[in-house]
Amino acid sequence: MEELPVEILGDIFAMLEIPDLVRASCVCSSWHTAYTSLRASGLYKRQQTPCLFYTSESAGDNIACMYSLAENRVYKLTLPEPPICSRTFIGSSNGWLVTADERSELHIVNPITGEQIALPSVTTIEQVKPIFDDAGAIREYEVAQYDGEEEFAGPYTRAPNKLRDSLYVKAFVFSDSSMESYIVVLIHEPIRQLSFARAGDTEWTWLPPSAQYEDCIYMDGILYAVTSGGGIDAFDVDGPTVL
Incomplete structure (x- = not known):
């Protein structure tokens, strides 16, 4: 050989x-x-056998377990703070997991390399407003229910550790070859709207005024998003203004 x-x-x-x-x-x-x-x-493109990713109290707060179906064995991976066992998983793509911590802040983490990147704060999502207590700490969040054209209901509030359950629907991490970086796209409430952020951004960019998105893909600077009614919207996120 x-x-x-x-x-x-x-x-x-x-x-x-x-x-x-x-x-x-x-x-x-x-x-x-x-x-x-x-x-x-770049010719190695073999589709991999899926792995089961999970956490376990017995393994420890910062240990993730990955069960390989191909090898019939478990790998234990040490990941950075905040504890992986306390996070909610919003999505996964291109080797990254998108997670929400107990403050409802988002991070992407590569479970194999251990690399982790904090995404822009949840307070920069268009519909989210922080409410502070007397000490200056965030007590809760207020979420406005509008889609860029009208407010269809009154705002509601959520505690920091509960916001992630009602705000986030799905997230994607796409490779941005034009800038040798990445772009994260978030489907979020109210009514499944879109926001995105690039590497290094300090806030989320909102894509109004449509809604009810189910899935999306990013190709050559264009974000294609599929609605629940079967429509497809295209956004030029590489231009000076998003169209």
Whole structure:
């Protein structure tokens, strides 16, 4: 096997699951060369067998467990604060998990590398207003119920640890190749509206005035969003103004 040409080794390696691929790269120098060449070419696109991601009280507050169906084994991953066991999962894509902590603040975390990035504060979402106590701490949040055209009901309030349950619907992390970065898109209440943020943003950008979104995808600077009625809206989020 070690005498096979790099091209043939690459074809074989391209059929392996990621754990087996990494192990193969450690066998010898020629296999490592084939592994490096395959990764650099961008041709490794094998669909991976799904893993079950969960937390356990016995494992610890900052330990996440990932059960591999392909290997029939559990990996334990140490993740940064806040405790992963106390977070709500809003979405996952491109290797990232989107989580909401007990203050309803959002973070994206890569469970494999342990990298974590804080997203803009929930207080910068258009419909969310913080209400402070006498000491200056956030006591609760007020959520206005409007869609950019009209207010269809009165505002409601939620405690910091309860807002995440009623505000967030779904989140996506998309690669932004034009800026070698990422963009996070959030479907949120009221009535399933859209907001997005790029790497380094300090606030969420709201996309009015439509609503009732179910899913979305980002391609070549355009965000395509599908509504519950089957319609598709397109937003140019790379332009000087969002259209």
